[in-house]
Amino acid sequence: MLKIQYQTFHLDNGLKIIIHEDHSIPKAVVDILYHVGSKDEQPHRTGFAHLFEHLMFEGSRHIPHYDTPLQRVGGENNAFTTPDITNYYLSLPSNQLETAFWLESDRMLELAFSQEKLDIQKSVVIEEYKQRYLNQPYGDAHLKLRALHFQTHPYHWPTIGKEIAHIEEATLQEVKDFFYGFYAPNNATMVVAGDVNPAQVMELAEKWFGNIPSRKLNKHPLPKEPVQTEGRTMTLHADVPYPAVYKMYHIPAYTDLEYYVADILTDLLSNGKSGLLYQHMVKEKQVAPQVSAFSWGLHDPGTISVDGRIAGGKSIEEYESALEETINMLQDLTEADLERIKSKLEASFIMQKTTILNKAMGLAMCDSLGDPNLINTTPDIYHNISLEQVKSAARRYLAPDNCSTLYYLPQ
Amino acid sequence: MLNRTTPPVAQPLKSVSLPSYHQHTLSNGIPVYVMPFGTLDIVEIQAVFKAGQAYQAKAGLAGFTARNMPEGTRSYSSLALAQTLDSFGAWLNHDADDECVSFSLATLTRHLPNTLPLLSEVITAPLFPESEFDKMKERTLQQMHVNAQKTSFIARRNFDELLFGKAHPYGMNFGEEELAQLTLPEIIQYHQDYFYPGNFALIATGRFDENTVIAQLEENFGKLTLQPALSETSRAAVPAPEAPSGLFVFEKKGMQATLRLGYRTFPFSHPDHYPMQVVNTILGGYFGSRLMKKIREEKGYTYGIYSGWAGNKYDGYFVVQGDVGKEYIKPTIEEVKSEMSRLIQEGVSEDELQLVRNYLLGKSISQRETPFQMGDLVKYSVSQGISFAELDRRFEVIQQITPAEVQQLAARYLRPDGMLEVVAGEMPA
Numbered sequence: 001m002l003k004i005q006y007q008t009f010h011l012d013n014g015l016k017i018i019i020h021e022d023h024s025i026p027k028a029v030v031d032i033l034y035h036v037g038s039k040d041e042q043p044h045r046t047g048f049a050h051l052f053e054h055l056m057f058e059g060s061r062h063i064p065h066y067d068t069p070l071q072r073v074g075g076e077n078n079a080f081t082t083p084d085i086t087n088y089y090l091s092l093p094s095n096q097l098e099t100a101f102w103l104e105s106d107r108m109l110e111l112a113f114s115q116e117k118l119d120i121q122k123s124v125v126i127e128e129y130k131q132r133y134l135n136q137p138y139g140d141a142h143l144k145l146r147a148l149h150f151q152t153h154p155y156h157w158p159t160i161g162k163e164i165a166h167i168e169e170a171t172l173q174e175v176k177d178f179f180y181g182f183y184a185p186n187n188a189t190m191v192v193a194g195d196v197n198p199a200q201v202m203e204l205a206e207k208w209f210g211n212i213p214s215r216k217l218n219k220h221p222l223p224k225e226p227v228q229t230e231g232r233t234m235t236l237h238a239d240v241p242y243p244a245v246y247k248m249y250h251i252p253a254y255t256d257l258e259y260y261v262a263d264i265l266t267d268l269l270s271n272g273k274s275g276l277l278y279q280h281m282v283k284e285k286q287v288a289p290q291v292s293a294f295s296w297g298l299h300d301p302g303t304i305s306v307d308g309r310i311a312g313g314k315s316i317e318e319y320e321s322a323l324e325e326t327i328n329m330l331q332d333l334t335e336a337d338l339e340r341i342k343s344k345l346e347a348s349f350i351m352q353k354t355t356i357l358n359k360a361m362g363l364a365m366c367d368s369l370g371d372p373n374l375i376n377t378t379p380d381i382y383h384n385i386s387l388e389q390v391k392s393a394a395r396r397y398l399a400p401d402n403c404s405t406l407y408y409l410p411q
Numbered sequence: 412m413l414n415r416t417t418p419p420v421a422q423p424l425k426s427v428s429l430p431s432y433h434q435h436t437l438s439n440g441i442p443v444y445v446m447p448f449g450t451l452d453i454v455e456i457q458a459v460f461k462a463g464q465a466y467q468a469k470a471g472l473a474g475f476t477a478r479n480m481p482e483g484t485r486s487y488s489s490l491a492l493a494q495t496l497d498s499f500g501a502w503l504n505h506d507a508d509d510e511c512v513s514f515s516l517a518t519l520t521r522h523l524p525n526t527l528p529l530l531s532e533v534i535t536a537p538l539f540p541e542s543e544f545d546k547m548k549e550r551t552l553q554q555m556h557v558n559a560q561k562t563s564f565i566a567r568r569n570f571d572e573l574l575f576g577k578a579h580p581y582g583m584n585f586g587e588e589e590l591a592q593l594t595l596p597e598i599i600q601y602h603q604d605y606f607y608p609g610n611f612a613l614i615a616t617g618r619f620d621e622n623t624v625i626a627q628l629e630e631n632f633g634k635l636t637l638q639p640a641l642s643e644t645s646r647a648a649v650p651a652p653e654a655p656s657g658l659f660v661f662e663k664k665g666m667q668a669t670l671r672l673g674y675r676t677f678p679f680s681h682p683d684h685y686p687m688q689v690v691n692t693i694l695g696g697y698f699g700s701r702l703m704k705k706i707r708e709e710k711g712y713t714y715g716i717y718s719g720w721a722g723n724k725y726d727g728y729f730v731v732q733g734d735v736g737k738e739y740i741k742p743t744i745e746e747v748k749s750e751m752s753r754l755i756q757e758g759v760s761e762d763e764l765q766l767v768r769n770y771l772l773g774k775s776i777s778q779r780e781t782p783f784q785m786g787d788l789v790k791y792s793v794s795q796g797i798s799f800a801e802l803d804r805r806f807e808v809i810q811q812i813t814p815a816e817v818q819q820l821a822a823r824y825l826r827p828d829g830m831l832e833v834v835a836g837e838m839p840a
Contacts, residue, residue, distance in 0.1 A: 002451065024450050026427065027776050062415040067699045072766040073421050074773025076698075093773055098419035106415055123711025127667070131714050131734045135667040137560045207413065239664070241556050273493035282550065289550035312553060340497040347500025347519055350451055354781040 002350055004359055004375050007198055011205060013214045014186025018363050018372055019201050020193040022356050028094040028194040029356045032104055033364040035189075036182035037084040039154040039222060039300070047125070047161020050081040051170060052178055054121040056088065058114075060107035073099045081159050084299040085368050091357055094195035098204055105208035108188065111179055115172050125167055129160050137240045141408050142305070148234050149248040149404040153225035153300060181218025185209060189367045193360035225250070225301060232404040237411045244309045245319055246406040249397050251304055254297035254369055260381050261393040262295055266304055267341045268330065268390070269293040274340070276326050277306075285322040287314045299369070304397060316407065330394040338387050349379045424772050426810060429779065429799040432616075432789050435625055437633035443613045444793055445621055448785045452520040454617030454624070455786045456527065458534050459794060462605035463510040464580050465647035465724070471585035471593050472601045474507035475551075477514070479598055480606070481505075482543040485536035489543060492529060501526040503533065509580060509647060509723055511794050512606075517783065520619045523627055531631040534606060544595045555587045563734065565661050566669035566835035573659060573831055574675060574728055579651040581723055608635035614789050617782040647725045651675075656829040660838045668740050668836020672747060673730035674826060679722025679795070683820060685805040689812050690820050691720035692767050693759055694750060695731055699770075701750045702731065710746065712739035724795065729824075737837045744832060751827035758818030768810055775806065 006020040041048045056079065057066045070077055075092030090100055133139040143158045150156040161167050190209075192201045228250055251262040269277050270293040277291045291308030310319050352358050359375070366374035396402075432446035464473045481503060482489045496503055501518035514534055518526040558564045568584045575582025583589075613632065615624050654675050677684065688696070695702035695718025702716045716733030735743045778784055792799055 022450075025776060025780055027780070068766065069418050071697070071699050071770045074424050074769040074776070076770075076773065076777065091773075091777055093422075093424055093776060095422040096424075099421065102415070102419050109415075120708065120711040124707055124714055127712070127734070127736055128714035130666045130736065135562065135665045135734070137557055211413070239560075241560065242553065271497065273489060274497050279490065283546065286546065286549075289553040309553070309557070311550075340494060343500040344497045345500075350519065351453060351517065354449065354451060354453070354783070356780070 002353060004353065004363070006363060006372060008372065009202060009205075011185060011210055013210070013212055014184070015205070015209050015212075016189045016367070017201070017205050018189065018191045018367060019196065019198045020191065020359055020363060021196060021198065022193065022359070023195045026094045026195050027091055027356055028097050028100070028192065028196050029089065029091045029360040030100040030104060031087065031089040031191040031193070031360040031364045032108075033189045033368055034086045034183060035187050035368060036086055037082050038157065038159040039083045040182065040219065041154065041157070043154070043157070044166070045170065045174065046157040046163075046166045047159070048170060048174070048178060049086055050159050050161070051121065051125050051167055052175065053079050053081045053086050054125055055111060055117065055175060056107055058117040058121065059112040061110040061112060063103065063106050064112070066103060066107065069099060070103060075099065083155050083159060087361065087364060089357065089361060097196060097200075101204045101208040104190070105212065108183060108185060108209065109212050113172060113176055118170070118172055118175060122167055122170065125160075126164055129164055129167070133160060138244055138408055141244065141246045141307070141406060144234070144236060145246050145248055145404060145406040148232055148406065149250075149303060150225055152223045154222060155225070155298065155300065155302070177218070180215055184215035184217060185212050186214045187217055189364055191360045191364045193363070194356040222300065228402055228404075231400045233407065234405075235407040235409060237409050240408065240410050242309050242312065243316060243410065244307070244408040245316060246408060247306045248303045248404050249399075249402050251295060251302055251397050253299060253301045255299065257381065258393065259295075259297055259302075261385055261389050262304060262397055263297065264341060264345075264382060264385055264390060265330065265394055265397070266293040266295045267345065268333065268337065269306070269326065271341060271344065276329050280326045280329065281308065281319070281322045285318070287311055287319045287322045327394065327398045330398070331391055333387060333390065335387055338385075338390060342383060345382050346379055424769050426772055426806060427776060427779070428803045429788065430785075431799060433621070437629050439608070439633055439635055439637050441608065441611070441613060441632055441635070441637070443615065443625065443628055444789050445624065446616045446785055446789055447619060447621055448616050449618050449782045452618050453517065453782060454520045454523055454615060454619050455515055455517050455782050456523075456530060456628075457513050457515045457614040457786055457790060458530060458611050459511050459513040459614060459790055460606055460611040461510065462512040462610065463508050464583065465509045465645040466605060467580070467601065467646075469593065469597065470583040470589040472597065473512050474585060475590070475593060476598045476601045476606070477505040477507055477512045479539055479544055479547065480537040480602070481533050482547065483538045483540040484532045485538065486532055487529070492533070495529060496526065499526050501529075503530060510645070511790070513790060515786065520617060523619070523624070527627055527631045534611070535608070535635065537602065539595060539599050539602070541595055544598065548590060548593070552587055552590055555590060559587060560663075562663050562665060562667065562669040562835040565663055566671045566732070566833050569659065569661055569835065570671040570673070570730070570831065570833040573833065574654045574673070575651040575726070579649070580645075580647045581726060582651060604641065607638045608632075609637035609640055612793055614786055614793065616786040616789060645725070647723065651726060654831055656831055658832045658834065661833070661835045662838070663836055665836055666737060667734045668737050668834050668838065669732070669734050670740065670743060671730055671732045671833040672744065672830050673728055674830050676720065676727040676729050676824065677722070678725055678727050680724075681722070681727075683824070684722045684727070685809050686812055686816065686820055687720045687824060689764075689767060689771070689809050690754070690817055690824070691718055691729075692771060693763065693817070694718050694754055694825075697767075697770055699766075701754070702747065705750055706733070706743055706746050710739075710742070712736060712743050716743070737839060740834055740836070740838060748827040751825045754821045755818070755825055758821070759814050761814055764812070764814050764817060768812070771809065
């Protein structure tokens with residue numbers, strides 16, 4: 001099996017550095033993952049981690065614009081926020097590597113805070129909120145369902161924010177507090193990958209990041225989501241052409257080996273044309289033109305979602321009984337069915353490693369789960385899952401008592 | 412004391428030339444283009460047919476025919492095919508553009524002997540079962556009906572139709588109305604007319620032994636009897652009617668509107684096609700573009716606004732597109748026009764131009780990383796008849812472009828007045 005080689009170092013201020021060499025093209029990737037996500041927000045100020053991600057591109061202590069100097073040396077960058085982490089990544093021609101260290105270290109040192117920049121980015125994020133969620137048919141379904149599904153844990157609110165008002169009300173002081181509470185070398189992992197020399201990387205890291213002080217982090221313990229003991233439902237009416245049904249089921253955290261079993265369940269259900277949902281609900285019963293399942297692996301216990309739109313002329317009852325039949329079909333799976341999914345997963349793990357960026361991001365995400373070497377051991381974890389484990393997981397997780405349902409209906 | 416204000420010294424950037432691909436011919440005459448590439452033992456095989464949207468008499472024929480081909484063949488049902496691909500960890504996809512319909516097989520190199528026959532089966536022996544066609548049509552109609560609610564869909568459809576006319580392949584859309592009129596006999600006929608040996612080429616990119624792959628392709632495709640190529644020419648060669656200009660509003664209630672502004676230009680073979688990519692990048696082609704700086708970063712009207720200078724084989728168009736809050740529709744259109752005028756009147760500094768040249772160069776390195784990206788480049792080169800040497804040369808040309816040339820190009824080709832302006836959404840009075 002393909003193994004990703006890497007080295008790990010720490011600076012005195014707590015910054016963790018992972019280096020992976022790949023000299024096949026003259027390109028380098030720098031990926032910095034901050035261990036802060038929307039779960040670390042206050043309930044009355046949701047969407048903050050993501051709004052903050054936008055501000056990270058609005059200039060830092062000594063550098064008025066983040067993007068321009070990077071583009072000037074042929075680089076590109078982006079970032080994303082999840083409930084658990086915020087990840088910033090850039091790629092550039094490998095002979096320009098130092099520019100990445102200069103840029104990233106300055107914004108870890110201190111942002112250039114201003115009311116004007118905050119106001120503009122609030123407006124941009126509000127447009128993003130509309131574009132992704134509010135102005136699309138069914139766009140807010142998951143936002144609504146999460147709130148029903150997670151009643152105590154901060155996964156209750158979406159990364160974009162529970163409501164637009166929370167973004168509108170964010171203040172400059174809160175921005176500053178958030179920075180000093182979460183953006184710190186001792187709360188970050190930096191992966192440097194590609195056409196790089198480890199000795200040079202360490203020298204640059206020491207030079208640019210070495211004198212950034214460690215900070216006292218504002219981490220607080222998160223409330224645990226209580227075990228759900230009976231099914232929950234909610235109904236919503238909106239301007240959509242067909243009824244749709246969204247379901248979420250609680251599953252273990254990504255750090256639990258059981259997560260991988262739950263994940264393989266969703267592959268068995270939803271692997272394109274060979275998935276059971278497509279076979280039974282779309283083709284056989286024709287209750288849905290489209291139905292899919294995916295697992296959401298999170299640092300705390302996450303979910304499996306099953307989303308489907310109801311076919312014209314079919315009822316919600318017909319849809320739900322077909323879904324129940326499909327879930328029961330998981331108990332009739334054979335070793336051959338499981339082997340096929342494992343072959344597909346094995347190939348996809350290899351295909352995912354064709355780019356330096358994917359490898360760097362994979363190392364960073366695995367590190368945030370506790371061990372960068374998960375990038376190498378994950379294929380084995382899936383390989384060792386037994387048919388009995390899969391069936392047992394299906395019975396426990398895809399149970400009505402463990403499920404929250406949103407009925408999204410036309411007006 | 413570390414100086415954090417001054418950037419590290421930038422190293423000179425060098426462009427990297429494309430690796431070459433080799434042409435072979437199977438014993439029956441089918442052309443094969445091969446590029447060994449990459450460090451992982453994976454391979455992509457593409458079968459590229461001259462059967463794209465420019466050849467169809469009715470919207471959707473090219474794409475929907477391709478979609479139906481894996482839905483039951485001589486030896487495999489739709490499900491059996493999907494399961495067999497899974498068992499070897501392989502993917503079979505299809506894609507229809509203006510000129511080509513291509514099927515691509517992505518697989519581990521060691522499984523190529525097992526998976527190549529599946530690709531061959533799909534392209535040479537589809538049965539087009541009626542029940543599969545009917546179900547797919549019904550499902551797709553419902554998905555299209557949902558899409559038709561989106562402002563982005565409404566804007567794109569109307570923009571294309573206004574720009575090129577509904578009868579022209581470049582203006583033809585495939586939506587609910589068009590699919591409702593598509594029949595199984597038409598699909599079968601399209602397959603007969605265009606998906607025959609003699610009308611496709613094979614492309615192999617990835618890590619493999621070249622002779623072994625040629626032998627495997629020979630075994631799977633070399634015994635097919637070639638039919639003479641159709642003399643039929645592309646329907647896109649017929650010039651489209653002149654496009655209207657001015658504002659067209661397509662009402663759809665919602666918080667945001669999608670804007671598409673633009674006009675017709677010229678085909679990609681035009682000598683200014685590549686230089687105009689630089690002008691377009693400056694204006695709206697990347698995250699740091701003038702449109703993004705002004706309309707997102709200064710005004711906060713949008714999450715993203717981009718422009719494109721697109722060249723088809725027989726025509727082309729310029730487009731600016733973005734989703735904006737409904738209260739920002741008119742100010743956004745004004746800002747777009749003003750940025751276009753500013754580029755015409757003031758041109759670009761050497762500094763900004765250097766940044767854009769470097770950005771394009773860095774991007775080109777990133778776009779040449781995987782066998783799949785290389786497969787796309789070989790497909791582009793083969794189907795459009797542009798050699799890699801010519802692509803390298805054109806890339807060199809845009810690396811040499813001067814600020815004066817950029818301004819001349821902007822003045823010649825940017826037309827802020829008299830654009831077609833399509834708005835899908837709720838236009839405030």
